[in-house]
Amino acid sequence: MSLRVVFLGTAGSVPTIQRSLPAIAVQRKGELILFDCGEGLQRQMIRARIGFHRKTKVFITHMHGDHVLGLPGLFQTMSLLDREKKLEVYGPPGIRAFVEATQQTVQFTLTFPIEVFEIEEAGLICEEKEYEAYAVWTDHVIPSLAYALTEKPRPGKFHQEKAKSLGVPKGPLWSKLQHGSAVKFSDGRIVKPKDVLGPPRPGRKVVYTGDTRPVEKFVEFAENADLLIHDATFDDELAERAHEDGHSTASQAADTAKKAGAKRLVLTHISARYKKPDLLLEQAKKIFPKVDVAEDFMKIELPLSNKVY
Numbered sequence: 001m002s003l004r005v006v007f008l009g010t011a012g013s014v015p016t017i018q019r020s021l022p023a024i025a026v027q028r029k030g031e032l033i034l035f036d037c038g039e040g041l042q043r044q045m046i047r048a049r050i051g052f053h054r055k056t057k058v059f060i061t062h063m064h065g066d067h068v069l070g071l072p073g074l075f076q077t078m079s080l081l082d083r084e085k086k087l088e089v090y091g092p093p094g095i096r097a098f099v100e101a102t103q104q105t106v107q108f109t110l111t112f113p114i115e116v117f118e119i120e121e122a123g124l125i126c127e128e129k130e131y132e133a134y135a136v137w138t139d140h141v142i143p144s145l146a147y148a149l150t151e152k153p154r155p156g157k158f159h160q161e162k163a164k165s166l167g168v169p170k171g172p173l174w175s176k177l178q179h180g181s182a183v184k185f186s187d188g189r190i191v192k193p194k195d196v197l198g199p200p201r202p203g204r205k206v207v208y209t210g211d212t213r214p215v216e217k218f219v220e221f222a223e224n225a226d227l228l229i230h231d232a233t234f235d236d237e238l239a240e241r242a243h244e245d246g247h248s249t250a251s252q253a254a255d256t257a258k259k260a261g262a263k264r265l266v267l268t269h270i271s272a273r274y275k276k277p278d279l280l281l282e283q284a285k286k287i288f289p290k291v292d293v294a295e296d297f298m299k300i301e302l303p304l305s306n307k308v309y
Helices: 041-047 070-080 095-105 160-165 172-178 216-221 236-245 250-260 278-285
Strands: 003-009 023-028 031-035 055-059 087-091 114-118 123-127 131-137 145-151 205-208 227-231 265-268 291-293 299-301
Touching: 003 041, 023 041, 041 070, 055 131, 070 087, 070 095, 087 095, 087 123, 095 114, 131 216, 145 216, 160 172, 216 250, 227 250, 236 250, 250 265, 250 278, 265 278, 278 291
Parallel strands: 031 055, 055 087, 087 114, 205 227, 227 265, 265 291
Antiparallel strands: 003 023, 003 299, 023 031, 123 131, 131 145, 145 205
16 A cells, blocks of 8 residues: 655745745545645646545644645635545644635635634544544644654454465455454354454554654654654754744754654755755754655655564
8 A cells, every 4th residue: 555755845934946835745545635735735736746636634734824825726726626525624723714714705616615623632633444643732933733644553464374274265255354354154153353364563654743843742742653754944053043933953853753763754844045955964864864855846655564563
């Protein structure tokens, strides 16, 4: 099962020729999950060949313009393309008023329903059959959230020989056991999934900080992330400026990744002062070697793990 992360916008507050404003797409099966929605998002989606009609959720971290002003354009483009599927928008208090104001003041016909979820408390905010989404408050200059997309554990490896030895014929009954249902035979025998499956295997975990200073509670939130996408607006020499503006430095992001036991770190929300991100990468690698600096349209495929609990 594929899970692809596409960086659609990797700039800080001001776009550059190379970097658009913050937006990250996660493509999972037939669903699109967007983290933040900077201006011009729909053009970035077109360039990345991401469609507008699939099941979509948008998770907004905070109500600064560079993270939310892309929503009106996204709504209009989706309507012009005759989208009909519901769009879900999650965010901090204020997101509902913003969406409603857009609908009331911008003249276009909405062709699909929008369901808005304002997040008041940290914790589980969305649950689907195969994954959950969690939120935690971070430390920015206004209320801001981080998000974790966490897949639920997958069934363990199916042992064909065990199934055969228990008299379960190959075919639909194997599939039934693999999906967690017991099989009952006419003679009263019952074969349970645990009889033919190995230990459960973990799903994947993608964590996105949005804008934040380093905050201790986030380390636990990001624990064992397969991919941690972290604010790294400034280099270490500007640590004081980063703190004043509610951001992190490259080394601070790397330190968080190391403490959390993340498998991979990607730095984003890059200030326009850095024409090349070499300095940020160099500083982060001294602490956490498995790190990259995001570039617009960079893609990461996260494979499934066969490790067991």
